[in-house]
Amino acid sequence: MTTVSPPAPGLVAPKRHKQKLDWTGWKFVGPFMLVFALVLIAPVIYSIYLSLFKEQLIGGNSFVGLDNYAQALGDARFWESLGRVTLFLVVQVPIMLILALAAALALDSARLYISSFFRIAIFLPYAVPAVVATLMWGFIYGTQFGLVGDLNDFLGTAFAPLSNTWVLASVGNIVTWEFVGYNMLLFYAALRVIPVDLYEAAELDGAGAFRIIRSIKLPALRPAIVIGTIFSIIGSFQLFNEPNILQSLAPNSITTYFTPNMYAYNLSFSGQQYNYSATIAIIVGLLTAVIAYVVQLTGSRKES
Template structure:
């Protein structure tokens, strides 16, 4: 009896399931990125939100004001002016840029373009030029006192002024388009190269022409890439800063300190010493950009489904 009573606990202990050991191998790989991500993105965003809840007072110094800065921003005509200008830039410039990029990608993929490798590199090359260098280069050509525009005015007797108040946004859009056509072209071209050859063979057997293949095969396959291109372009439009900020020295009367939301936040912070209100504008623009990009992504995903 004693032997049997001692064997029962041993049997129960043998049947007890062992808890699986935690595998930390994945976190060892992801950990360094998460640390950098926390310090580079999460910490600045949290600190910006913290700054936006305070305001520098003439009496009492920096005091907590809650959402007062946000209320002021929503009634700020300079911010609405800057946002309206960026939205206009987005509505006009982005479709033009994406259509040109799409046409270039379709031309390169058609296998009917001679020296396609040369044209692919040539179209992509402006993207490799830094934005500051590209803006300085175009600014030299836009100047009415020097450069290409002055030469054209002298030759033709015209009075072209790309950096005037009526045309400066077009000038900035032209620079931006020149810079990013190659990037979007490569994005679309990569999506075209992964289309199965069987679809083209089936279309050829059905007697489909070039435009029918583009409409029925290539464009549907390009939809995810187009959605990504639109999202990146939306983010880039709301981040517009380098081009107008550099051109401002050539056109101070046409480009104000609040030409874009980023310029407005930058000048408030570094010129006006209004760090709290600048952080507020940055948070508003960031949330607005994220919401619009999410709506575009959601719309594109529904159409794809």
């Protein structure tokens, strides 16, 4: 059995210095985390809190648990607005992304003259504020005073872009006009980082332009396409500015529950139903997050 001998007289055991925590990183991240908590986390928590209560005639604002969510799941107006936005998403987003992809491929092909002009011209609508763009297209769609009205008088037709039949397509046209340039720039930036060696090897193998697009450019664009799709899905469920501004021109076609965001907005600011409005917003937010996550997961699996 070994014994530990005490230190010799006059020798003091060295003190162990505690390692100081380095707070430098937190000092840089701290301001962002504070703003992030105040502008994102706190509103979400407060919205969840509101959705668990309900203003009643007797008892005032009382806790009701998940009753608001049950009411939303049985709300025909909510499902109608959600179905309209889903249709908008399924039709408008692919058209917009295909147009943006075609524009990006055309610019990257180096076969367009004054390509810088076309790049700026396609991107310019994205720089126009959504309110201004919607007002401009609203004047174009007008059947009494706009371009469509003049064409109807000239051709003897009665086309009404803001009627019940065409209003969703008209809104989709405005959104497409606004965001094709943004997605085009996203795809074009991804194309510019493709190594030139791949193109040279493909040309040596005798690959044509379409084969290069199919075998080199499109696979390299997959991450950008996934990102563009996710952003477009989020934007579709957030659809609000365009139909809300056009509502004054087409009150019979664009209702107060035309989109889920419009429904939640009018419930809150016109109907004073803040609790139910928060419930609608939370359901739409969760649904958007789930769909975006599925798209991202699918894109990641295909890429791997």
